[in-house]
Amino acid sequence: MRIDRLTVRNFRKFEETTFEFHPQFTILVGDNGAGKTAVLDALRVGAGAYLLGVPDMKAPSIKREYVRRETRRNGEFSTFEPVTPSKVRCEGSVHDTEFFWHRKLTSLGGRRRGSVCGTSGIASTGGFARANRIQPFP
Secondary structure (H helix, E strand, O other), rough: OEEEEEEEEEEOOOOEEEEEEOOOOOOOOOOOOOHHHHHHHHHHHHHHHHHHHOOOOOOOOOOHHHHHHEEEEEEEEEEEOOOOOOOEEEEEEEEOOOEEEEEEOOOOOEEEEEEEEEEEEEOOOOOHHHHOOOOOOO
């Protein structure tokens, strides 16, 4: 699996941001709090979609603590509220076939959803590896 582009929405500190990766090597550099770990967490969630169709494997999903929060003023008080939906979208290839896929958390109490698309449209709304007959270990 190769992830060429990662788009996150309401994920950790990012409202909506796209990252493009070099096909051979990428280095994340930034000050403390810049979002380097958030990018790695998003890649973990995105790459984890590969495990959805593998029996007895637990794929990483968008955790509650990954949902971006913003300050909302309510009279004299401010609250720190979650902003949903939170989404991780990846574009890349698996076994030389181009795909894009996403994982999404619609609300803090909601189900995590995902879909996989290839050049011919949506291939799956469930297990990534199972639906696309991808063998996790060639």
